[in-house]
Amino acid sequence: MGKYIYGIDLGGTTVKMGLFDSGGNIVDKWEIVTRKEDNGSNILPDIAASVEAKNNEKGISREEITGIGIGVPGPVTEDGRVLKCANLGWGIFSVTDELSHLTGVSNVKAGNDANVAALGEQWRGGGRGFDSIVMVTLGTGIGGGVIQNGKIFTGANGAAGEIGHIKVNINETATCGCGGKGCLEQYSSATGIMRHARELVSSTDEESYLRQFETEKITGKEIFDAYKAGDGLAKQVVKRFAEYLGLGLSHVAAVVDTQAFVIGGGVSKNGQAVIDVIREEYDKYVTLFALKGKEFRLAELGNDAGMYGAVRMVME
Amino acid sequence: MGKYIYGIDLGGTTVKMGLFDSGGNIVDKWEIVTRKEDNGSNILPDIAASVEAKNNEKGISREEITGIGIGVPGPVTEDGRVLKCANLGWGIFSVTDELSHLTGVSNVKAGNDANVAALGEQWRGGGRGFDSIVMVTLGTGIGGGVIQNGKIFTGANGAAGEIGHIKVNINETATCGCGGKGCLEQYSSATGIMRHARELVSSTDEESYLRQFETEKITGKEIFDAYKAGDGLAKQVVKRFAEYLGLGLSHVAAVVDTQAFVIGGGVSKNGQAVIDVIREEYDKYVTLFALKGKEFRLAELGNDAGMYGAVRMVME
Numbered sequence: 001m002g003k004y005i006y007g008i009d010l011g012g013t014t015v016k017m018g019l020f021d022s023g024g025n026i027v028d029k030w031e032i033v034t035r036k037e038d039n040g041s042n043i044l045p046d047i048a049a050s051v052e053a054k055n056n057e058k059g060i061s062r063e064e065i066t067g068i069g070i071g072v073p074g075p076v077t078e079d080g081r082v083l084k085c086a087n088l089g090w091g092i093f094s095v096t097d098e099l100s101h102l103t104g105v106s107n108v109k110a111g112n113d114a115n116v117a118a119l120g121e122q123w124r125g126g127g128r129g130f131d132s133i134v135m136v137t138l139g140t141g142i143g144g145g146v147i148q149n150g151k152i153f154t155g156a157n158g159a160a161g162e163i164g165h166i167k168v169n170i171n172e173t174a175t176c177g178c179g180g181k182g183c184l185e186q187y188s189s190a191t192g193i194m195r196h197a198r199e200l201v202s203s204t205d206e207e208s209y210l211r212q213f214e215t216e217k218i219t220g221k222e223i224f225d226a227y228k229a230g231d232g233l234a235k236q237v238v239k240r241f242a243e244y245l246g247l248g249l250s251h252v253a254a255v256v257d258t259q260a261f262v263i264g265g266g267v268s269k270n271g272q273a274v275i276d277v278i279r280e281e282y283d284k285y286v287t288l289f290a291l292k293g294k295e296f297r298l299a300e301l302g303n304d305a306g307m308y309g310a311v312r313m314v315m316e
Numbered sequence: 317m318g319k320y321i322y323g324i325d326l327g328g329t330t331v332k333m334g335l336f337d338s339g340g341n342i343v344d345k346w347e348i349v350t351r352k353e354d355n356g357s358n359i360l361p362d363i364a365a366s367v368e369a370k371n372n373e374k375g376i377s378r379e380e381i382t383g384i385g386i387g388v389p390g391p392v393t394e395d396g397r398v399l400k401c402a403n404l405g406w407g408i409f410s411v412t413d414e415l416s417h418l419t420g421v422s423n424v425k426a427g428n429d430a431n432v433a434a435l436g437e438q439w440r441g442g443g444r445g446f447d448s449i450v451m452v453t454l455g456t457g458i459g460g461g462v463i464q465n466g467k468i469f470t471g472a473n474g475a476a477g478e479i480g481h482i483k484v485n486i487n488e489t490a491t492c493g494c495g496g497k498g499c500l501e502q503y504s505s506a507t508g509i510m511r512h513a514r515e516l517v518s519s520t521d522e523e524s525y526l527r528q529f530e531t532e533k534i535t536g537k538e539i540f541d542a543y544k545a546g547d548g549l550a551k552q553v554v555k556r557f558a559e560y561l562g563l564g565l566s567h568v569a570a571v572v573d574t575q576a577f578v579i580g581g582g583v584s585k586n587g588q589a590v591i592d593v594i595r596e597e598y599d600k601y602v603t604l605f606a607l608k609g610k611e612f613r614l615a616e617l618g619n620d621a622g623m624y625g626a627v628r629m630v631m632e
Contacts, residue, residue, distance in 0.1 A: 075606045083606060132472060146571065148469070155573025156448060159606035166570045167563060167601050180603030247483060254482045255462065255571040257471025285483050287496030290391045290399060290475035 002066040005314045006051055009071045009113060009306030010034065012087045015047060018307035019054055022066060024124070024315065028054070029307065039089035048102035067107030068099060069310030071116030075158030080110040083157055109313035113306055115152045115161055117264070118145025120309030126262040126297040134258045135299065136163055136249070138267035141177065142185040146256055151316065152309075153256070164189070166251055168244045187244040190220045190266045197223050197237045208233035224270035238277055241267075246281025253282075253291045264299025271298065318382040321630045322367055325387045325429060325622030326350065328403045331363060334623035335370055338382060340440070340631065344370070345623065355405035364418035383423030384415060385626030387432030391474030396426040399473055425629035429622055431468045431477055433580070434461025436625030442578040442613040450574045451615065452479055452565070454583035457493065458501040462572055467632065468625075469572070480505070482567055484560045503560040506536045506582045513539050513553045524549035540586035554593055557583075562597025569598075569607045580615025587614065 002022065009016040012034060019028040032050050035042040051068065054060070072095055074085030080096030095110040111119070118127075118135035127133035131150055137143040142164030146153035153160045164185035165178050172182035186192050197218050201210055209226040210218050210233055226234035249261055261278075268274055275296045286292055301308055318338065325332040327350060334345040348366050351358040367384065370376070388411055390401030396412030411426040427435070434443075434451035443449035447466055453459040458480030462469035469476045480501035481494050488498035502508050513534050517526055525542040526534050526549055542550035565577055577594075584590055591612045602608055617624055 148464075153464070153572065155606075156575040157573055157606035159569075159604055160571065160573040162570045162573070162604055162607070165604055166567050170563065170601075176603070178603040180601075183603070247486065251482050251567040252571050253475075254478045255476065255568050256469065257473055257476040257478070259472040285486075285496075287492070287494040287499070288475055288478055288481055290471075290473035291478070 002064045004060055004064055005066045005311045006068040007307035007309075007311035007314075008047060008068065009116070009303075009310060010043065010047070010073065010088075011113070012036070012073055015043070015050075016303065016307055017047070017050060017054075018304070018311065019058070020311045024308075024311055026304075026307075028058075029304070034088070036087075036089055039091075040085070043088060044095070044098050044102055048099065051103050062104055065105050067109065067314035068103060068105050069109045069111075069116070069313040070095065070099060071111055071113040071306040071310050073113045076110050076112045076154070077158045078154045080108070082110070107314060109310070109316075111152050111154070111309070111313055112145070112158055112161075114143030115145040115154065116309035116313065117143070117305035118147050118161070118262070118309065119152050119312050120301055120305035120307070121262045121264065121299050122147040122150065123312045124308050125301040125305055126264070126299045127260060130259040130295070132256075132259045133262050134161070134163075134249075134252055134256065135262040135264060136245075137299075138189055138263065138265035140189060140191050142189045143265070146258070148256070152313070163248060163252060166248045168248050184244055184248040188241050188248070193220055193223055193237055193241050193267065194218060196240060197234070200233050200236060204233070206233050210234060220267050221270065224273060228273055242277040242281040245278050246283075247285050249278070249282050250285035250291070253286055253294060254288075257291060258294065260295035260297055262297045262299050264305065268298050274298070318380045320376055320380055321382045321627045322384040323623035323625075323627035323630075324363060324384065325432070325619075325626060326359065326363070326389065326404075327429070328352070328389060331359070331366075332619065332623055333363070333366060333370075334620070334627070335374070336627045340624075340627055342620075342623075344374075345620070350404070352403075352405055355407075356401070359404060360411070360414050360418055364415065367419050378420055381421050383425065383630035384419060384421050385425045385427075385432070385629040386411065386415060387427055387429040387622040387626050389429045392426050392428045392470070393474045394470045396424070398426070423630060425626070427468050427470070427625070427629060428461070428474055428477075430459030431461040431470065432625035432629065433459070433621035434463050434477070434578070434625065435468050435628050436617055436621035436623070437578045437580065437615050438463040438466065439628045440624050441617040441621055442580070442615045443576060446575040446611070448572075448574050449576045449578050450477070450479075450565075450568055450572065451578040451580060452561075453615075454505055454579065454581035456505060456507050458505045459581070460568075462574070464572070468629070479564060479568060482564045484564050500560055500564040504557050504564070509536055509539055509553055509557050509583065510534060512556060513550070516549050516552060520549070522549050526550060536583050536586065540589060544589055558593040558597040561594050562599075563601050565594070565598050566601035566607070569602055569610060570604075573607060574610065576611035576613055578613045578615050580621065584614050590614070
């Protein structure tokens with residue numbers, strides 16, 4: 001058992017890197033650029049070089065490294081194979097084998113970034129104290145991760161927890177980024193909320209706090225501020241956001257009967273009001289006794305969740 | 317390690333009991349009546365007495381029994397506690413402790429009946445060859461079970477896999493048995509299909525093979541026979557059945573990304589046509605590459621699935 005673990009969160013623009021001690025405490029963190037050119041072939045070598053540089057800087061020998069964990073923006077199977085990461089240019093290969101080869105560290109674990117962040121939140125964030133959570137990340141899109149008894153639920157092709165693409169409105173005509181229609185992500189992501197607010201501002205004459213902003217500058221924060229202040233138009237926007245999310249999470253509960261939902265991503269920065277309105281709508285859609293009264297928590301680790309989860313994978 | 321395992325499927329009217337050898341082969345099976353009077357207080361003693369009688373009949377000593385598995389019609393937690401079985405009159409107590417006490421067999425495992433049947437099908441039935449399946453039982457209601465890496469996914473309150481109560485139609489005005497509105501069970505159970513066919517027969521003048529039957533006698537078999545023969549009205553009924561089920565299973569896939577769906581219950585007796593139409597609708601609702609092309613199989617064990625799954629729990 002070594003003294004250090006590297007926790008890595010590989011994103012589309014930057015790689016967040018963390019050095020942790022064996023107790024799971026962060027010792028150092030930094031970022032490097034994600035070089036996507038040449039089908040992303042530089043990404044893992046860059047990460048390995050950055051690990052090597054950090055080892056030298058801190059005087060850490062390879063024997064002192066327990067392992068390396070990494071979250072990747074695409075489906076990853078239980079044995080660490082990536083099944084295409086379109087936005088990195090990657091095809092199908094074993095991330096764990098490759099990173100192990102490049103770093104000389106045998107214990108490498110990989111997971112989907114949303115799943116890994118969920119594990120981080122369950123371990124050290126908003127999901128502390130629960131063995132089983134479902135994390136929902138409300139950002140540009142909607143990511144999700146299912147943690148069961150302290151472990152990532154991966155699924156057959158690494159696509160478990162893809163909550164953003166649950167079809168919550170079969171009558172939708174607009175197309176989601178995935179090519180489908182009526183995905184949860186179209187309504188309850190930050191993008192979905194902002195789009196809805198802009199549509200209402202443009203298409204109605206209703207008085208609203210939101211009208212003081214240039215339409216393109218209405219963000220989730222303005223919407224939730226207006227909502228908290230009782231603004232009618234913002235209420236409509238938040239209501240639709242929460243209705244679809246509550247419905248989607250009721251589906252999730254019927255499948256995995258989790259202990260708690262942890263809500264993260266940019267939208268969750270609007271605090272307890274977000275939790276309250278989601279829970280209210282969720283409770284309307286669950287009718288089975290065993291699924292009622294689930295806990296809802298705000299995520300706490302922000303952009304560090306992925307690094308923590310990556311470290312946790314190594315410790316398992 | 318003993319030579320025998322008892323596998324028990326406790327239902328609302330009868331208890332199906334099976335004696336298996338340690339290789340999981342059935343040696344004997346029989347049924348006893350489920351006595352629901354006095355809040356179901358006789359049920360477990362009756363089961364224990366029946367086990368005792370079988371031991372005497374076969375000359376089996378207690379030391380030769382590896383364990384007893386039992387499926388129960390209600391939510392059961394991972395540690396074997398029942399959280400109310402309304403239709404047995406049971407409250408909250410440990411089934412495993414109680415049955416262990418009554419039989420003198422220390423290794424007793426309990427699970428929800430639908431989950432246990434799913435385990436049986438994964439082990440010895442339609443899900444053979446897959447580690448992870450979701451089983452859907454289309455009967456009077458809709459039951460479901462999630463099997464992950466050969467084990468039951470129980471959930472926090474034993475309600476994982478309660479697929480029948482996923483809300484697939486938020487505009488429904490009729491009420492489901494659970495008290496909710498728009499549950500999958502309202503459309504895709506045997507009851508749901510028969511109700512829909514009767515409604516169409518009564519409310520339209522469309523020619524149909526189904527009109528030769530008294531309205532109350534139209535069953536799932538007649539509907540699927542008519543559907544296979546190209547009957548227009550039956551096609552409408554089967555289409556709605558499959559649309560809602562395909563939608564519901566697309567939700568399930570987005571959460572647990574299973575390897576295969578196993579379709580059981582009375583409706584599944586109509587064979588491959590059932591699988592084909594469900595798969596067709598499912599494929600319309602899944603857009604993520606990793607969730608497409610899932611396997612769909614018919615259940616094979618019929619009413620014995622619960623006994624097999626109960627035995628499998630003991631063998632784990």
